[in-house]
Amino acid sequence: MSTAMPDAGSASIARVAATGDASLGTFFYCSQRYRVVFGAGTSTRLGEESERLGIKRALVLTTNAQQDLGRRLGAGLGDRLAGLYAGARMHTPVEVTNEALGIVESRDVDGLVAIGGGSTVGLGKALSLRTGLPHIAVPTTYAGSEMTPILGETANGIKTTQQSQDLVPDTVIYDVDLTVSLPPHISAASGLNAIAHAVEALYAPDANPLTSLMAEDGIAALARALPRIVVAPADPSARRDALYGAWLCGVCLGAVGMSLHHKLCHVLGGMFDLPHAETHAIVLPHAAAYNAAAAPDAMTRIARALRATDAPQGLFDLARRLALPRRLADIGMPEGGIARAAEMVVRSPYANPRPVERVAIQDLIAAAWRGDAPARN
Numbered sequence: 001m002s003t004a005m006p007d008a009g010s011a012s013i014a015r016v017a018a019t020g021d022a023s024l025g026t027f028f029y030c031s032q033r034y035r036v037v038f039g040a041g042t043s044t045r046l047g048e049e050s051e052r053l054g055i056k057r058a059l060v061l062t063t064n065a066q067q068d069l070g071r072r073l074g075a076g077l078g079d080r081l082a083g084l085y086a087g088a089r090m091h092t093p094v095e096v097t098n099e100a101l102g103i104v105e106s107r108d109v110d111g112l113v114a115i116g117g118g119s120t121v122g123l124g125k126a127l128s129l130r131t132g133l134p135h136i137a138v139p140t141t142y143a144g145s146e147m148t149p150i151l152g153e154t155a156n157g158i159k160t161t162q163q164s165q166d167l168v169p170d171t172v173i174y175d176v177d178l179t180v181s182l183p184p185h186i187s188a189a190s191g192l193n194a195i196a197h198a199v200e201a202l203y204a205p206d207a208n209p210l211t212s213l214m215a216e217d218g219i220a221a222l223a224r225a226l227p228r229i230v231v232a233p234a235d236p237s238a239r240r241d242a243l244y245g246a247w248l249c250g251v252c253l254g255a256v257g258m259s260l261h262h263k264l265c266h267v268l269g270g271m272f273d274l275p276h277a278e279t280h281a282i283v284l285p286h287a288a289a290y291n292a293a294a295a296p297d298a299m300t301r302i303a304r305a306l307r308a309t310d311a312p313q314g315l316f317d318l319a320r321r322l323a324l325p326r327r328l329a330d331i332g333m334p335e336g337g338i339a340r341a342a343e344m345v346v347r348s349p350y351a352n353p354r355p356v357e358r359v360a361i362q363d364l365i366a367a368a369w370r371g372d373a374p375a376r377n
């Protein structure tokens with residue numbers, strides 16, 4: 001991993017493209033060592049991509065539900081296919097990883113091919129971390145895990161998270177065709193979850209001109225695509241835009257720190273077992289409104305990407321247009337939990353542009369619980 005200061009030439013390009021202002025200061029940007037293959041039908045290149053990494057005996061990983069897809073794409077590996085493990089599950093349970101590890105050892109596997117959403121990519125990361133084997137990810141959702149150096153694993157009901165550049169897959173094949181089967185309402189929620197990464201990347205303490213470019217373009221691509229996907233789930237250009245946007249938003253999640261919105265969603269999801277992506281969709285406009293006055297440049301860019309006049313309201317309107325739930329009350333949060341959740345958020349906040357204050361956070365959660373329009377207070 002290298003950290004470099006920009007030279008004068010690249011700094012001036014970044015200033016014009018990224019911020020349009022004259023205040024480019026000191027920043028750090030770390031590039032990662034992965035290769036991306038993007039486009040419709042690109043999963044047919046799995047054999048070539050395995051060869052590039054020197055893989056001769058690949059283990060294909062999927063969930064139970066996607067094993068037929070795993071078999072179909074695995075066939076394209078020809079005699080490089082060592083087997084299929086279709087046991088990937090949400091939150092990367094360690095017992096699942098250990099079972100797959102047994103297959104890696106018994107079949108002399110020398111490379112991993114994870115085909116699926118964040119759950120399957122998580123298993124690929126867990127295995128590559130333990131074995132050092134090359135890892136090709138073929139994402140089929142908009143979760144973005146394939147772009148992050150983060151792994152969350154569960155053992156005995158407790159989730160722990162670790163971070164290492166070694167977790168980032170060596171090659172990521174974004175095949176737009178594989179996302180067409182993702183149901184429209186899951187696409188919408190997952191897409192808004194991806195937008196949340198980009199929104200917070202724009203006001204992250206370690207934001208830099210390059211991630212900000214990706215964040216703005218990622219929001220714009222998803223905001224263009226998701227309403228079209230809800231109406232016409234097989235629209236190839238909408239699916240292409242959405243996957244491209246999800247890629248950029250995933251880079252943002254992996255590259256800079258997340259703030260209040262992600263803290264709120266972790267607390268609410270963990271305390272009340274709420275659905276992950278829907279919780280993000282409901283909370284995001286309120287978190288953006290909370291931070292709006294403290295992060296005006298970020299708000300300008302978010303609004304521009306959404307083609308809206310106001311960023312928080314634009315996010316709220318997008319979620320409404322996608323028919324996503326608007327009230328935490330509707331996805332299982334009890335009203336009696338509002339004060340407790342606020343307390344948890346304030347106790348160990350993430351870095352945030354505006355101080356995280358108990359009364360204001362409680363008001364924010366209450367507004368999201370009722371489904372109010374976002375209010376700057």
Ligand code: NAD
Nearest residue numbers: 063065090091117118119140141143145148150179181182
């Ligand atoms: P998922 O991988 O659990 O997939 C959800 C379901 O959708 C599965 O049954 C899967 O088989 C199915 N599916 C996936 N793609 C499909 C498609 N194209 N068509 C039809 N069905 C499809 O869901 P997810 O939201 O992608 O990932 C969630 C997991 O990823 C969580 O465990 C989360 O913590 C993790 N995650 C990790 C990171 C990270 O940076 N480490 C980032 C995002 C998410």
